[in-house]
Amino acid sequence: MNQELVAQMNDQITKELYSGYIYLGMAAYFEDEGLSGFAHWMKRQAAEESEHAMKIFEFLAERGERVQLGAIEQPRLEYESPLEVFRAGLEHEEYVTGLINDLYETALDKKDHATAIFLQWFVTEQVEEEDSFTRMIEDLQRVGDEGRGLFMMDRGAAARE
Numbered sequence: 001m002n003q004e005l006v007a008q009m010n011d012q013i014t015k016e017l018y019s020g021y022i023y024l025g026m027a028a029y030f031e032d033e034g035l036s037g038f039a040h041w042m043k044r045q046a047a048e049e050s051e052h053a054m055k056i057f058e059f060l061a062e063r064g065e066r067v068q069l070g071a072i073e074q075p076r077l078e079y080e081s082p083l084e085v086f087r088a089g090l091e092h093e094e095y096v097t098g099l100i101n102d103l104y105e106t107a108l109d110k111k112d113h114a115t116a117i118f119l120q121w122f123v124t125e126q127v128e129e130e131d132s133f134t135r136m137i138e139d140l141q142r143v144g145d146e147g148r149g150l151f152m153m154d155r156g157a158a159a160r161e
């Protein structure tokens with residue numbers, strides 16, 4: 001494989017793990033706020049990010065490339081409100097979508113069709129990722145500061161698989 005592309009793929013492994021770390025930080029905030037359903041939702045999200053990282057890990061290994069793991073910085077731990085958490089999550093997902101699009105463009109540029117096809121799953125996944133955060137934001141905006149609505153939403157978030 002082209003080594004510039006390999007380096008970018010390796011960087012994405014770190015970014016996916018960092019994403020999981022950000023969501024674990026959000027889960028910790030929700031635990032502290034007594035919102036265990038939202039905490040569960042974020043722990044599931046963090047687990048998905050580990051799966052994303054591992055998909056790339058396995059792909060590089062399968063292609064005979066060396067997996068390089070970078071440092072993961074400390075995530076943000078304090079937030080003002082559930083709405084702020086999900087807005088920060090959406091903003092992060094939009095950033096990740098940009099990274100995936102850049103990766104996809106590098107794969108095409110290097111004429112690595114196998115990697116481009118592999119990355120198509122991530123391109124589609126990002127649509128879903130942004131959508132799940134957007135839906136939480138919309139519901140939270142509808143609920144506002146009304147305690148009962150937030151309680152019901154927390155219950156709903158607990159059911160995420």
Ligand code: FEO
Pocket residue numbers: 016019048049052093096129
């Ligand atoms: Fe792995 Fe949420 O993007």
